[in-house]
Structure formats: structure tokens, C-alpha cells
Amino acid sequence: MENTEKTLTGAQILMTVLQEEGVDTIFGFPGGAVIDIYDELDRTPIRHILTRHEQAAVHAADGYARASGKVGVCLVTSGPGATNTVTGIASAYMDSIPLVVVTGQVPTSLIGNDAFQEVDIVGITRPCTKHNYLVKRTDDLSKVLKEAFHIARSGRPGPVLVDIPKDVAKGKAVYSRMDATQMKSYNPTYHPNMRQLEKVISLIQEAKRPMIFAGGGVILSKASAELTAFARKTQMPVTTSLMGMGAFPGTDSLCLGMLGMHGTYRANMATSACDLLIGVGVRFDDRVTGKTDAFASQAKIVHIDIDPTSIRKNVLVTLPLVGDCKITLQELNRMIERIDFGNIAEQRRDWLSQIAQWKETGALDYDQTTIIKPQYVVETLYRLTQGKAIITTEVGQNQMWAAQYYHFDEPDHFITSGGLGVMGFGLPAAIGAQIAQPEHLVVDIAGDGSIQMNIQEMATIRQYGLPVKIVILNNRYLGMVRQWQELFYDKRYSCTDMESAPDFVKLAEAYGALGLKATTPEEVESVLREGLAAPGAAIMDFWVDRQECVYPMVPAGAPITEMLLV
Amino acid sequence: MTESKHVITMLVDNQPGVLARVVGLFSGRGFNIESLCVAETTSPEVSRITLVTTADPLVMEQIIKQLRKLINVIKVRDMDKSKAVQREMALICVRTKPEHRAEVLRIVDIFRGKIVDTGSEHYIIEVTGDEGKLTAIINLLKPIGIKKIARTGTVALFREPK
Ligand SMILES: Cc1ncc(C[n+]2csc(CCOP(=O)(O)OP(=O)(O)O)c2C)c(N)n1
Ligand SMILES: [Mg+2]
Numbered sequence: 001m002e003n004t005e006k007t008l009t010g011a012q013i014l015m016t017v018l019q020e021e022g023v024d025t026i027f028g029f030p031g032g033a034v035i036d037i038y039d040e041l042d043r044t045p046i047r048h049i050l051t052r053h054e055q056a057a058v059h060a061a062d063g064y065a066r067a068s069g070k071v072g073v074c075l076v077t078s079g080p081g082a083t084n085t086v087t088g089i090a091s092a093y094m095d096s097i098p099l100v101v102v103t104g105q106v107p108t109s110l111i112g113n114d115a116f117q118e119v120d121i122v123g124i125t126r127p128c129t130k131h132n133y134l135v136k137r138t139d140d141l142s143k144v145l146k147e148a149f150h151i152a153r154s155g156r157p158g159p160v161l162v163d164i165p166k167d168v169a170k171g172k173a174v175y176s177r178m179d180a181t182q183m184k185s186y187n188p189t190y191h192p193n194m195r196q197l198e199k200v201i202s203l204i205q206e207a208k209r210p211m212i213f214a215g216g217g218v219i220l221s222k223a224s225a226e227l228t229a230f231a232r233k234t235q236m237p238v239t240t241s242l243m244g245m246g247a248f249p250g251t252d253s254l255c256l257g258m259l260g261m262h263g264t265y266r267a268n269m270a271t272s273a274c275d276l277l278i279g280v281g282v283r284f285d286d287r288v289t290g291k292t293d294a295f296a297s298q299a300k301i302v303h304i305d306i307d308p309t310s311i312r313k314n315v316l317v318t319l320p321l322v323g324d325c326k327i328t329l330q331e332l333n334r335m336i337e338r339i340d341f342g343n344i345a346e347q348r349r350d351w352l353s354q355i356a357q358w359k360e361t362g363a364l365d366y367d368q369t370t371i372i373k374p375q376y377v378v379e380t381l382y383r384l385t386q387g388k389a390i391i392t393t394e395v396g397q398n399q400m401w402a403a404q405y406y407h408f409d410e411p412d413h414f415i416t417s418g419g420l421g422v423m424g425f426g427l428p429a430a431i432g433a434q435i436a437q438p439e440h441l442v443v444d445i446a447g448d449g450s451i452q453m454n455i456q457e458m459a460t461i462r463q464y465g466l467p468v469k470i471v472i473l474n475n476r477y478l479g480m481v482r483q484w485q486e487l488f489y490d491k492r493y494s495c496t497d498m499e500s501a502p503d504f505v506k507l508a509e510a511y512g513a514l515g516l517k518a519t520t521p522e523e524v525e526s527v528l529r530e531g532l533a534a535p536g537a538a539i540m541d542f543w544v545d546r547q548e549c550v551y552p553m554v555p556a557g558a559p560i561t562e563m564l565l566v
Numbered sequence: 567m568t569e570s571k572h573v574i575t576m577l578v579d580n581q582p583g584v585l586a587r588v589v590g591l592f593s594g595r596g597f598n599i600e601s602l603c604v605a606e607t608t609s610p611e612v613s614r615i616t617l618v619t620t621a622d623p624l625v626m627e628q629i630i631k632q633l634r635k636l637i638n639v640i641k642v643r644d645m646d647k648s649k650a651v652q653r654e655m656a657l658i659c660v661r662t663k664p665e666h667r668a669e670v671l672r673i674v675d676i677f678r679g680k681i682v683d684t685g686s687e688h689y690i691i692e693v694t695g696d697e698g699k700l701t702a703i704i705n706l707l708k709p710i711g712i713k714k715i716a717r718t719g720t721v722a723l724f725r726e727p728k
Pocket of ligand 2: 449473
């Protein structure tokens with residue numbers, strides 16, 4: 001065996017482990033506490049993307065992780081560099097995105113002294129990381145980094161933060177390559193209990209109105225093909241959470257669209273009427289369930305998830321199944337192969353025709369008047385890109401219209417801050433996705449408010465020549481909040497009218513990008529065509545109907561059948 | 567659903583910050599902690615935490631699952647009281663006027679406590695037992711005059727098979 005032992009500095013150990021873990025791109029921003037690491041980074045083939053804000057570095061790593069299927073990696077300095085990452089980390093934590101965030105720290109001798117740019121980032125991020133570490137000795141660094149990658153990508157994925165004091169990065173230690181990571185207290189359950197699985201089969205056989213509710217877990221475990229086979233074989237309709245968009249083909253006739261507060265009429269009605277609901281890789285978030293007592297109240301619920309804490313947290317279930325979505329669905333598919341369901345089309349006829357009827361009554365709809373409707377912009381974008389673009393979103397109405405009017409046939413094409421709902425997520429996430437998929441069309445569907453939260457990233461886009469496209473649904477409002485004020489606060493529009501905004505066309509040009517603007521419906525298609533066809537980045541500013549609301553809408557805490565429909 | 571008291575015993579990595587993770591989990595998720603005891607086990611890498619909480623069955627299920635999810639938590643169990651030995655120690659400082667001394671000594675004797683510090687106006691009593699026993703002695707001593715009290719919180723171990 002080759003002797004792999006050598007003496008390295010902490011910074012060299014970090015670079016070595018990154019490369020062993022297959023990392024070729026990281027996102028970051030330098031500073032005093034990480035100068036040694038940056039000095040070493042420059043001697044490696046690892047590509048560093050210099051964002052203009054640490055929050056953006058984390059969102060970019062998040063977008064990169066989702067579009068590449070790899071662990072996203074960030075490197076930032078101590079103190080303000082570290083605190084700037086918190087929002088990004090919290091978003092990745094809520095959405096279960098695998099990240100390793102390396103923060104610099106003041107030298108160990110100064111920790112606790114309120115040293116310059118010292119902050120207890122391990123303490124701050126404890127509740128929003130899957131795990132975190134303060135490394136106190138260079139000797140421990142390689143083991144910690146190996147564990148960090150292992151924890152980030154295994155089980156229910158999530159962000160892991162590693163805080164490295166300056167002297168630990170400069171110090172030396174004997175390094176020997178370690179391939180397997182053994183942790184006595186961390187062993188995610190991948191294989192479901194087979195006896196429980198058999199019960200799922202009988203529940204399916206007994207059910208008259210069964211359906212599937214798929215979430216981000218299906219995408220994270222790369223189980224879309226298995227889910228699709230399962231649903232088609234059993235002819236069960238599928239609704240998805242926001243995070244689950246693309247887990248099941250959006251254009252399949254069994255697809256019901258999104259569930260919950262802004263879910264489709266048919267998805268909400270079907271969930272309330274079904275007698276069997278199979279949740280796969282979901283966590284029954286309050287934006288999905290509405291009033292929990294009324295949620296799927298006629299159904300037996302099967303819940304498949306790798307995280308035991310997701311199960312029975314928000315809704316009671318008939319059959320809990322802890323396991324990896326992909327492995328569980330593979331097992332289920334194997335079982336149903338051997339089962340004769342008889343004439344399944346006949347058995348499902350009433351149920352599916354009821355759903356088809358709901359689809360007609362409550363179709364997503366809008367009237368394209370003389371003012372641009374935001375839905376029309378998204379629909380046109382969908383048509384022009386043939387549904388193939390990677391879409392990132394900001395947060396608010398823009399995010400919901402993107403989810404409602406862009407139909408995703410493939411996983412990993414819809415990248416949104418689902419759990420935390422971070423305004424300012426979409427632009428940096430688009431950067432990460434574009435770097436992961438250089439040949440792919442990447443579009444950020446943005447609001448005029450959110451886009452300004454990380455607008456500085458236009459400079460990153462320019463520096464790396466990224467052809468990211470930005471579609472602003474510009475309603476000159478913090479639209480989603482305005483919508484709540486309109487519907488539930490007697491139209492008292494407190495502080496949601498952003499009375500001034502930059503000229504986005506000039507702003508684009510200032511950053512060396514193409515800037516285009518549309519104010520009439522006739523211009524929408526031509527602006528989209530021109531912006532999408534341009535070789536580089538483009539901001540397309542659509543002046544949409546200021547008063548438009550997202551429908552259907554279930555008021556917070558109401559049963560999901562109580563939908564406001566336009 | 568009805569709430570009841572639970573004693574949770576867990577083995578955790580004996581590292582800085584692990585207690586903060588456990589306590590942070592409880593405060594962050596709105597679970598309550600009635601008492602908490604932490605000390606090393608025979609293995610210096612492992613500590614035992616004994617924690618008492620009151621929760622309904624669903625919340626209790628979440629508490630146990632959330633604790634298991636913490637990377638530094640090696641083992642967690644919700645203790646069935648009938649299968650475990652539970653003890654708590656209290657140090658009770660009582661005001662002792664001469665006319666009360668005999669009475670205090672009698673009470674200490676009944677509860678198999680010890681006097682571990684004496685002075686002209688006080689005794690410090692050490693007493694061990696389950697929660698009920700400690701409550702009982704405290705109630706008896708209260709009318710005489712308790713100056714200060716320190717309780718350890720419950721520690722517990724499962725009984726071994728006979
Ligand atoms: C960082 C952050 N701050 C505040 C909010 C609350 N919020 C949710 S949607 C929204 C309005 C967003 O406005 P805009 O980006 O213009 O999107 P629109 O709803 O108009 O499409 C706000 C303020 C948030 N989600 N994130
Ligand atoms: Mg807006």
C-alpha cells in the first residue's frame with residue numbers, strides 16, 4: 001500500500017480533503033481569518049467563485065448543489081463574513097440542501113476575548129445546521145472535514161458548518177487519507193421495514209380514491225423515475241409540494257399540480273376527498289396542510305421519509321415508514337410488479353373523472369387585459385423555453401406564479417427557497433445553477449422587491465460571464481404582502497408600496513448585461529425572445545398589473561378546501 | 567392529550583457544546599426541562615444526561631426523535647419508572663433554634679439523611695431519595711424554617727435483570 005502520510009498545514013489539509021471529496025468549485029469571499037486558506041486555494045485547481053456578499057455565496061452553493069447533485073461548498077471569513085452566511089445556511093437547512101460552509105475564526109488563543117471579528121458562529125448556527133464544528137487542533141481537521149461531508153450528503157441532507165481558527169489553518173499536522181467515515185452516533189435508516197411496506201400494498205388494494213403527495217425528499221434521493229413508475233402502474237394521481245415540483249412530470253395526466261395555500265383547486269379538493277394519501281419525502285408543512293384537523297380527513301395516511309422527526313410531527317399517520325425515498329419506492333415497485341391489480345383503469349375511472357371535473361371547475365386562469373398579467377409572462381416563458389429551463393425564483397407572488405404556470409417535467413429544474421422563503425435567493429441561486437450546468441438555460445423569475453436584495457450579484461455574473469436571465473415581474477409592490485393586506489387587512493397598504501425603484505434597464509447596462517423592458521402585453525413575447533436569445537446575461541423588466549393576486553388562495557390556518565378563487 | 571412526567575436518559579459525546587445542543591433543542595422547539603443532570607460515565611468520551619420533562623405522548627415522541635437526530639447523542643431512552651431506579655439529592659439548610667434541634671434530628675433520621683454542616687443557628691442536611699421522598703422531607707422542614715436549598719435533579723438508571 002502506498003504510504004499516504006505526510007505533514008501538511010491546516011489550509012493544505014482543507015484543500016486536500018476538498019479534492020478527495022470531488023469538490024471542483026467553491027463559493028466565497030475572503031478576509032483576514034482565511035487569508036492562509038485563500039493563499040493555499042490559489043495553488044489548487046479548485047475554482048473559486050467570488051460573490052459580492054457572503055449570503056449570496058451560500059445561496060449560490062445551494063443552487064449549485066441542487067443543479068449538480070453534489071455538496072455545495074462555501075468559504076468565508078470570521079465575524080461579519082460568518083454572520084452574513086446565516087440566512088443562506090438557514091434556508092439550506094429548511095430545504096435539506098447538502099452544504100459544507102467553512103468559516104474562518106480568530107486564533108484559538110483569542111477565542112472568547114471579544115477579539116476583532118470574533119463571533120461565536122457555531123453557537124449562532126447550532127439551530128440551523130445539521131451539525132457544526134469548531135476545530136481546535138490541526139490534528140482534528142481532516143477527520144472533522146470528512147465527517148462534515150458525510151453528514152451533509154447522507155440521510156436527510158443539510159448544511160454543516162466548520163469553523164477553523166487562523167492558527168489551526170496555519171498549524172501543521174500529519175495527514176493520512178481516510179476513506180470511510182465511521183460515526184457511532186449517526187446512522188440514518190435507508191431501508192424501510194419490509195413488513196410495514198407490505199401493509200402499504202394492501203392499503204393501495206383496498207383504496208377507492210388513493211393519491212400520492214410527493215415532496216423535496218423525492219428529488220433529493222433522486223427517486224423521480226421510481227415515483228413515476230409507481231404512480232403510473234397504480235394509476236394514482238400525484239400532487240407535489242413546492243419543493244417537490246418536478247419530482248413527477250408536470251405534464252403527465254396524473255399530475256395534479258401543487259398542494260396547499262396556493263395549490264391547484266383539484267389538488268386541494270382531491271387531498272380532502274381521497275381515502276389514501278401516500279406522502280413521500282414531505283414534511284406536511286403548514287403552508288400545505290392548512291388547518292391540520294381538516295387535512296386529508298377521510299384518508300389513511302402513509303408517510304415515507306428518511307427523517308423520523310418529520311413523521312407524526314404535524315399530522316397523524318396510519319402507517320409511518322422511515323427510509324430513503326428511492327429505496328422504499330424501488331421496493332414498492334418490486335412488490336407491485338407481482339400483483340395483479342386487475343383492470344386498474346376501470347377501478348380508477350370514477351376517481352380520475354371526478355378529478356378531471358375539478359380541473360375544469362378550478363382551472364388556473366386569468367384574463368390578459370391591456371395591462372401585462374404576470375401569469376402571462378410566466379406562461380410565455382414556459383412556451384418559449386419548452387419547459388426545459390432551470391428556473392430559480394425569488395420569494396412572493398413571483399415564486400407562486402412560477403410554480404403555478406411553469407410546468408416541470410424533470411427534477412432539479414425548480415430551485416426555490418421553500419422552507420425559509422428568502423427574498424434575494426433567486427439571483428445567487430441562479431449563479432450556482434448556471435455554474436453547475438454551464439450549457440443549460442437558467443432563468444431567475446423575480447419580484448421587483450426581492451431582486452434588490454442581492455442585486456450586487458450582477459457583478460459576479462459579469463465577472464464570470466454567466467448567461468443568467470432575469471425575468472422581473474415588476475408590480476412596484478412587495479406584492480405578496482400587499483395581497484394579504486388587500487384580502488385580510490382592509491386594503492391598508494402599510495409599507496408595501498416601494499415608491500422608488502431603480503431603472504432596471506440601466507441597472508443591467510451598468511453591470512454589462514442586456515436590459516429590456518415591456519409595458520404592454522404585445523411586447524412580452526418579443527422581449528422574452530430577445531432576452532433569451534442574447535448570448536450573455538439579461539434583465540427583462542415586465543411592468544405587470546400592480547393589483548394582481550395569486551389565486552387560488554387558502555387563508556392561513558383555514559382548511560385547504562376553503563379556497564379564494566379570484 | 568394528557569401530559570405526564572418523563573425521565574429521559576441519554577448517552578452523549580463528552581465534548582464542549584453538546585449540552586448546549588440538547589438544551590437549545592428544548593428551548594428552540596418549546597419543550598420544557600424540569601431538571602437536568604450531566605456527568606461523565608466510566609468512559610471519559612461519554613457523558614450521561616438525565617433530563618426530566620412533562621409532555622403529552624405526541625410531544626414526547628418528538629422530543630425523543632429530535633434528540634436522536636442530534637449527531638452527538640449516542641443513545642436516548644424514555645424511562646419507564648417501574649423499570650428504573652431514580653434518585654435525587656438535596657442539600658437543605660434549616661434554621662435551628664435550640665428548641666427545634668431534636669425535631670430536626672428526628673426528621674433527618676426518619677428520612678435517613680445526614681447532617682453535613684452545623685452552626686449555632688443552622689444545620690445543612692443531605693438527603694437522597696426519589697422525588698416524593700424529597701418533597702416529603704421539605705414539607706416537614708418548611709414550618710421549622712428552610713434558609714436555602716439546592717437539589718440535584720433526578721438521576722436514574724435502568725434496573726438490571728434480576
Ligand atoms: C428576506 C425577506 N424579508 C421579508 C420577507 C417577507 N416577504 C415575503 S414576500 C414579500 C414581497 C416580495 O416582493 P417582491 O419581490 O416584489 O415580490 P412580489 O410578491 O411582488 O412578486 C415580502 C416582503 C421575506 N420573505 N424575505
Ligand atoms: Mg413586487
